[in-house]
Structure formats: C-alpha cells, structure tokens
Amino acid sequence: MRKVTVTGSKTYDIIIEKGCMERVGELAKQVIGVGKSILITDDIVDGLYGTIVETSLRSAGFDVVKYVIPNGERSKNGYEFLKILNYMAENELTRSDAVFALGGGVVGDLAGFSAASYMRGIKLVQIPTTLLAMVDSSVGGKTAIDLPAGKNLVGAFYQPDLVLCDLTAAETLPDAVFADGCAEIIKYGMICDEEMLEKLEGSVHEQIGDIVERCVSIKRDVVNEDEHDHGLRQLLNFGHTPAHAIEQNSNYTISHGRAVAIGMAMITRACLPEAAEKLEKLIEKYDLPTETDYTTEQLVRTALSDKKRKGNTITLVVPEKYGRCELKKITIDEIAEYFRCTKKQ
Ligand SMILES: NC(=O)c1ccc[n+]([C@@H]2O[C@H](COP(=O)([O-])OP(=O)(O)OC[C@H]3O[C@@H](n4cnc5c(N)ncnc54)[C@H](O)[C@@H]3O)[C@@H](O)[C@H]2O)c1
Ligand SMILES: [Zn+2]
Numbered sequence: 598m599r600k601v602t603v604t605g606s607k608t609y610d611i612i613i614e615k616g617c618m619e620r621v622g623e624l625a626k627q628v629i630g631v632g633k634s635i636l637i638t639d640d641i642v643d644g645l646y647g648t649i650v651e652t653s654l655r656s657a658g659f660d661v662v663k664y665v666i667p668n669g670e671r672s673k674n675g676y677e678f679l680k681i682l683n684y685m686a687e688n689e690l691t692r693s694d695a696v697f698a699l700g701g702g703v704v705g706d707l708a709g710f711s712a713a714s715y716m717r718g719i720k721l722v723q724i725p726t727t728l729l730a731m732v733d734s735s736v737g738g739k740t741a742i743d744l745p746a747g748k749n750l751v752g753a754f755y756q757p758d759l760v761l762c763d764l765t766a767a768e769t770l771p772d773a774v775f776a777d778g779c780a781e782i783i784k785y786g787m788i789c790d791e792e793m794l795e796k797l798e799g800s801v802h803e804q805i806g807d808i809v810e811r812c813v814s815i816k817r818d819v820v821n822e823d824e825h826d827h828g829l830r831q832l833l834n835f836g837h838t839p840a841h842a843i844e845q846n847s848n849y850t851i852s853h854g855r856a857v858a859i860g861m862a863m864i865t866r867a868c869l870p871e872a873a874e875k876l877e878k879l880i881e882k883y884d885l886p887t888e889t890d891y892t893t894e895q896l897v898r899t900a901l902s903d904k905k906r907k908g909n910t911i912t913l914v915v916p917e918k919y920g921r922c923e924l925k926k927i928t929i930d931e932i933a934e935y936f937r938c939t940k941k942q
Pocket of ligand 1: 738771
C-alpha cells in the first residue's frame with residue numbers, strides 16, 4: 598500500500614492501492630468513526646462501483662443513503678447542489694456525519710462543495726475513479742460548482758479527511774477519459790519533474806502506482822506551501838490559461854485534458870521552442886491534441902473576459918526548460934504573444 602500524507606490546515610492520508618475501494622468502510626472508520634453517510638456518485642460509476650462501496654460501508658457499520666447524478670460536467674451546477682443539500686437534510690445527516698464522493702472530478706467537486714457547505718462543513722472522503730481525479734482534483738481541497746456565467750465560479754477550499762485511489766478503477770475508463778488524466782500527468786512532469794517525463798515515454802498503465810504517487814506528492818508539496826492559491830500553487834495551472842479559453846470557446850465539447858494538452862503545447866512553442874517538438878511528441882503519444890483551430894485573437898478575447906483575472910496583469914506559467922516551469926507576471930497586452938502558436942511550427 599502506498600500512502601501520501603498531506604499536512605496543510607488539515608492532515609489527511611491519500612491511500613493508493615489496487616482494490617482499496619472494497620475496504621473503504623474499514624479504512625474510513627479508523628479516521629472518521631462510523632455514522633450516517635451519503636454516498637454521492639454518477640450514473641456510470643454507480644453501475645460499476647456503487648455496490649462495492651455501499652457494501653463495504655454497511656459492513657463497517659455505516660448507515661448509507663445514496664445520491665446519483667447524471668454523469669458529466671453539466672451536473673456540476675447549483676440545482677444538483679441544492680438537491681443534494683435537501684436530500685442530506687431529509688435524511689437527517691448531522692455535523693458528525695460524512696459524505697463519500699465516488700467518481701471523477703465532477704462528482705468530487707460537487708460532493709466536496711456539498712460537504713463543505715452542509716452545516717458549515719461535514720466529513721468528506723474522496724474516492725476518485727478517473728485518472729484525472731486521482732492525480733489532481735481529489736487532492737488539495739478545491740471544491741466547486743459551475744454557474745451559467747462560467748466554470749468553477751462558486752466553491753470553497755475544503756480538505757477531505759481521507760482520499761482512496763483505487764487503481765483498478767482506471768482499468769474501466771474509456772481511452773479518451775484515461776488520456777485526459779495523462780495530460781495532467783504530463784503537466785506535473787513539465788512543471789518540475791523531468792524524470793516523470795522520461796517515465797511517460799513508457800506505459801502509464803504499467804507504472805500507474807508510481808505515477809499516481811508521484812503526482813499526488815508533487816501536488817501535496819505545492820499545496821502545503823500555498824494552500825489558498827496565492828502564489829506557488831499557480832504553477833499547477835501550466836497550460837491552463839489557454840486551455841480554459843479553448844474549453845469555453847468550444848462550449849465545453851473539448852474536454853479539460855485535451856484543452857490542457859493544447860495549452861501546454863502552445864505556451865511551450867511560444868516560450869521554449871527548442872523543447873516544443875519533444876513535448877508535442879509526448880502529448881501525441883497519448884492521442885492528445887497539440888493544435889487548435891481557434892485563432893489567437895479568439896482565445897485572447899476569452900481569456901481576458903475570465904472573471905478571475907485581476908487588473909491589468911495576469912500570472913502565466915511558462916517553461917524555462919523541459920521539466921521545469923516558473924511563474925511570470927505579464928500585462929494583458931502581452932498575452933497574444935504567448936498565445937500566438939496555435940499550430941505546430
Ligand atoms: N478540484 C480540483 O482541484 C480540480 C482539478 C482538476 C479538475 N477539476 C474538475 O474535474 C472535472 C473533470 O473531472 P473528470 O475528468 O474526472 O471528469 P468526470 O468526472 O466527468 O468523469 C469523466 C467520465 O468518466 C466516467 N467515469 C468515471 N470513473 C469511471 C471509471 N472508473 N470507469 C468508467 N467510467 C468512469 C464518468 O461517469 C464521466 O462520464 C471538471 O469539472 C474540472 O473542473 C477539479
Ligand atoms: Zn487541470
């Protein structure tokens with residue numbers, strides 16, 4: 598069993614192990630004690646793993662109610678959020694009870710924000726089932742829902758009590774969803790881990806335990822330094838400024854992982870052309886795209902309308918070498934320069 602411990606405002610373990618989902622009841626009981634629980638999941642994940650988790654929780658003594666959302670980003674909204682809160686109230690969950698979030702980043706973000714909000718915060722166990730959720734969204738405590746005006750506009754920093762990464766869940770992922778997680782893994786390699794980039798020349802499936810542990814450890818280190826995203830944590834946004842613009846322009850038909858792949862390639866072509874081809878080859882090995890048909894102008898316009906932007910400058914993550922990135926403050930007039938390489942050179 599691999600274990601990574603996060604020590605920020607709250608200390609918690611991330612357990613990385615094949616089959617740990619079957620032991621969720623017993624593992625959670627040691628950390629939060631038994632009580633009432635709400636298992637939140639989506640319709641696809643419920644069909645695959647709902648029974649395993651529910652059975653394990655019940656046999657450890659948890660009382661379980663279940664709430665299933667339709668799968669996909671469209672469920673990460675205020676309507677589902679309120680329905681969940683009402684369901685928790687109807688089932689008389691109290692402050693000492695717990696939310697179990699079983700699914701990808703959509704379930705993790707929505708269930709996490711529900712746990713953060715209900716009675717100003719109840720216990721939370723994350724059981725990520727996509728590669729992206731294992732290496733990224735289940736760790737670090739960012740929770741959110743989308744508004745019609747934009748993605749992740751409402752949320753909270755709320756750390757879980759326990760994270761269980763059951764690597765067997767990655768085996769049932771559709772190839773495209775698996776690839777989305779690979780984009781985030783490449784991101785970790787590019788920001789600070791050249792060794793990871795070398796590992797990625799091999800197969801992710803064969804090294805999945807090592808890779809998930811390494812990514813989660815990087816995220817842990819960054820989040821421990823800057824839990825509330827004032828500085829260093831922004832490094833985790835490599836490729837994400839153009840990616841968010843691409844996602845938004847496509848009306849979210851281009852997945853986050855794909856958009857991040859394009860964003861990383863674009864910024865690298867603009868700032869570190871000597872490393873661009875190597876990165877493009879790696880991204881393409883995972884059947885991820887490196888180019889977009891949106892124009893620089895379209896992407897800049899969208900990025901500038903981003904409601905999270907502060908004043909006339911933005912902080913961009915730029916590569917200084919293959920396997921290392923730094924934060925760079927640029928003025929909004931300079932963005933076009935960094936977004937200019939929408940296509941391969
Ligand atoms: N909180 C954070 O720090 C953070 C970080 C990155 C991304 N996110 C958020 O995460 C979300 C994206 O997450 P995602 O890529 O996991 O998407 P997702 O949760 O929509 O999952 C993708 C698809 O895979 C299915 N699925 C999940 N697990 C499966 C399994 N084991 N086998 C088969 N199918 C499975 C789901 O039903 C869904 O259809 C976005 O909303 C993004 O904003 C949050
Ligand atoms: Zn991301």
